[in-house]
Amino acid sequence: MAYSFLHQLLNLDMLLPLKKINNEVFIATDEIVRFDKEAIVFLKEKAQESARGRSRICAHKHPEDSLHEMLIAISSESYIRPHRHAKKVESFHLIEGEADIVIFSDDGGIKDVIRLGESGNFYYRLDIPSYHTILIHSPLLVIHEITNGPFDSSASDFAVFSPEEGSEGVKAYIDELKVRAEKYS
Numbered sequence: 001m002a003y004s005f006l007h008q009l010l011n012l013d014m015l016l017p018l019k020k021i022n023n024e025v026f027i028a029t030d031e032i033v034r035f036d037k038e039a040i041v042f043l044k045e046k047a048q049e050s051a052r053g054r055s056r057i058c059a060h061k062h063p064e065d066s067l068h069e070m071l072i073a074i075s076s077e078s079y080i081r082p083h084r085h086a087k088k089v090e091s092f093h094l095i096e097g098e099a100d101i102v103i104f105s106d107d108g109g110i111k112d113v114i115r116l117g118e119s120g121n122f123y124y125r126l127d128i129p130s131y132h133t134i135l136i137h138s139p140l141l142v143i144h145e146i147t148n149g150p151f152d153s154s155a156s157d158f159a160v161f162s163p164e165e166g167s168e169g170v171k172a173y174i175d176e177l178k179v180r181a182e183k184y185s
Contacts, residue, residue, distance in 0.1 A: 016038065018057060023046070023049065023050055024050050024052065024056065025058065026056070026057045026058070027057070027060075027061060033059045035057070040142055042057075043055050043072075043073040044073045044142065047078075052165075053076075054072065054075065054078050056071065056072040058070050059071070060149065063150055064149060064150040065150065066149050066150070067146070068146070068147050069144065069146050070144070071095075071143075072142070072145055073142050074134065074136055075136070075139070076136040076139055076141075080133050080134045081159070081162050081165050082104055082108075082162040083132070083156045083158045083159065084129045084156070084159075085155060085156060086129050086157065088147055088148055089125065089126070089127040090125070090145060090147040091124060091146050092116065092143045092144070093123050093143065093145075094116045094122040094141075095143060096138075096140070096142040097116075097137075097138035097139075097142055097143075098115075098116065098117035098137040099115075099135060099136045099141045100113050100184075101116065101126075101133075102132060102133050102177065102181050103126070104132065104133075105130075105131075106131070108159065108162070110181060110183075110184065112184070113184035129157075131157075133162075135178055
């Protein structure tokens with residue numbers, strides 16, 4: 001794998017000032033945080049190694065922080081279950097790749113599709129509690145996400161109309177959702 005070779009060659013674990021939380025989550029430890037191409041190479045490599053196909057570097061230091069900024073890589077094989085946040089705002093700034101952000105009504109109907117990519121939008125912001133997911137069309141998607149904290153994993157409301165992550169119905173659901181979303185192009 002090209003990323004692994006480059007990663008080893010450059011010894012990126014030593015160059016990037018990161019604290020490892022788990023195999024998917026890293027926290028930038030510099031007082032002034034900056035990301036360059038090596039950070040993206042590192043992140044993409046970690047996403048490809050991850051069982052869930054994703055990885056992030058948090059620019060914020062603690063889950064309790066009021067502002068959360070993350071550089072995130074997500075594989076096209078990853079499933080982000082449709083969910084909503086009652087008291088959160090989230091925005092994505094596209095760095096690399098192509099994806100659709102699908103916004104749903106409460107019953108699972110598609111309300112909107114925001115296309116992110118070189119020939120489309122590079123930014124999206126959602127400040128209402130609508131169910132949403134990401135359909136990734138490139139091998140890897142790299143985004144800068146900003147949302148308000150604090151982080152509380154129990155605060156996400158997962159859509160009952162979608163299968164749970166890791167369940168048998170995920171692939172069929174994603175395939176069907178891609179067909180439905182394509183009608184919005």
